[in-house]
Amino acid sequence: MARLAEGVRPLHIGQCERLRDLDANLAVADQLVFQLSGQPGIAHTRIAFANNQSRHKEIYVMDYDGANVARLTFDRTIDILPVWSPDGKAIVFNSPNNPSGKVFSRAELQVIADLCIKHDLLAITDEIYEHIIYDGLGHIPIATLPGMADRTITISGISKSYSVTGWRVGYAVASPELSLGIRRAHDFITVGAPHPLQEAAVTALGLPDPYYVHLRESYQARRDLLLGRVEEAGFVAYKPRGAYYILTEAEHFLKRFNCRDDHEFALYLIREIGVATVPGSSFYAHRELGRTKIRFCFPKTDDMLIEAGRRLQKLAR
Numbered sequence: 088m089a090r091l092a093e094g095v096r097p098l099h100i101g102q103c104e105r106l107r108d109l110d111a112n113l114a115v116a117d118q119l120v121f122q123l124s125g126q127p128g129i130a131h132t133r134i135a136f137a138n139n140q141s142r143h144k145e146i147y148v149m150d151y152d153g154a155n156v157a158r159l160t161f162d163r164t165i166d167i168l169p170v171w172s173p174d175g176k177a178i179v180f181n182s183p184n185n186p187s188g189k190v191f192s193r194a195e196l197q198v199i200a201d202l203c204i205k206h207d208l209l210a211i212t213d214e215i216y217e218h219i220i221y222d223g224l225g226h227i228p229i230a231t232l233p234g235m236a237d238r239t240i241t242i243s244g245i246s247k248s249y250s251v252t253g254w255r256v257g258y259a260v261a262s263p264e265l266s267l268g269i270r271r272a273h274d275f276i277t278v279g280a281p282h283p284l285q286e287a288a289v290t291a292l293g294l295p296d297p298y299y300v301h302l303r304e305s306y307q308a309r310r311d312l313l314l315g316r317v318e319e320a321g322f323v324a325y326k327p328r329g330a331y332y333i334l335t336e337a338e339h340f341l342k343r344f345n346c347r348d349d350h351e352f353a354l355y356l357i358r359e360i361g362v363a364t365v366p367g368s369s370f371y372a373h374r375e376l377g378r379t380k381i382r383f384c385f386p387k388t389d390d391m392l393i394e395a396g397r398r399l400q401k402l403a404r
């Protein structure tokens with residue numbers, strides 16, 4: 088069981104090498120937990136540190152859905168301090184972000200790192216869109232900032248980078264002390280990621296750099312395509328810098344089409360326009376903040392995006 092949680096041997100070794108390439112200071116051999124999917128990674132991590140025996144016994148979650156994504160700026164104090172709790176033990180965030188497409192800059196990550204160090208907090212980060220990043224920006228794992236390697240749990244996976252979203256193979260990287268609890272939670276809950284999928288992940292993780300360049304470029308072209316059509320249709324769109332979603336403000340449409348909220352408008356879009364979206368409120372801890380927002384996604388063929396864009400123009404009339 089332990090071996091499965093560590094990942095099949097070539098996968099484990101391959102990923103350790105990749106992480107070391109990222110930052111020579113990350114000595115990751117005992118720090119990698121392969122698991123079933125990135126999403127449960129957060130759950131395993133929370134469970135691991137909800138344990139009363141643990142030094143980090145309560146986790147306070149600060150995720151971006153608590154902030155006002157409409158601004159899409161990371162204010163040094165505004166976004167973190169209103170949700171601050173003296174019992175907090177960790178800051179949880181996701182960059183590149185689903186649904187906003189925000190990519191945290193080094194300066195922003197430094198603010199989080201400073202808070203973690205000052206208040207003895209963990210950073211739990213979901214970096215599953217690490218390779219899907221636009222406009223020449225680079226992904227910066229917070230674990231690579233000074234003083235953060237031992238207090239960060241980095242969660243990622245293969246589903247987005249290799250377009251295998253149904254496979255649910257993910258991993259967490261943390262110090263040996265922190266990863267022990269995650270391994271235990273993982274062993275009891277999911278036991279291990281399916282072995283054949285881990286073997287396939289070995290091949291995926293060995294893909295050369297041009298693969299990632301193509302991945303970024305092809306998603307960026309699709310972002311630009313859909314963004315243009317969504318704006319032409321009259322949505323107020325937040326240009327994503329990473330991940331593959333476009334979050335939009337649709338309050339004026341709600342009024343015009345007599346929809347009470349984002350759910351009703353999403354149904355209207357399916358029935359009357361023929362385009363499926365996700366209601367914005369589903370991403371918010373305080374659902375009211377997303378009540379007028381709609382999320383589009385663009386990991387689709389050009390033809391499909393062009394057709395969706397054509398249908399959306401019906402709204403513009």
Ligand SMILES: Cc1ncc(COP(=O)(O)O)c(C=O)c1O
Nearest residue numbers: 124125126185215244246255257
């Ligand atoms: C931010 C984020 N984390 C994790 C996941 C899921 O990862 P996995 O495919 O490994 O379950 C998603 C998928 O939508 C996601 O958007």
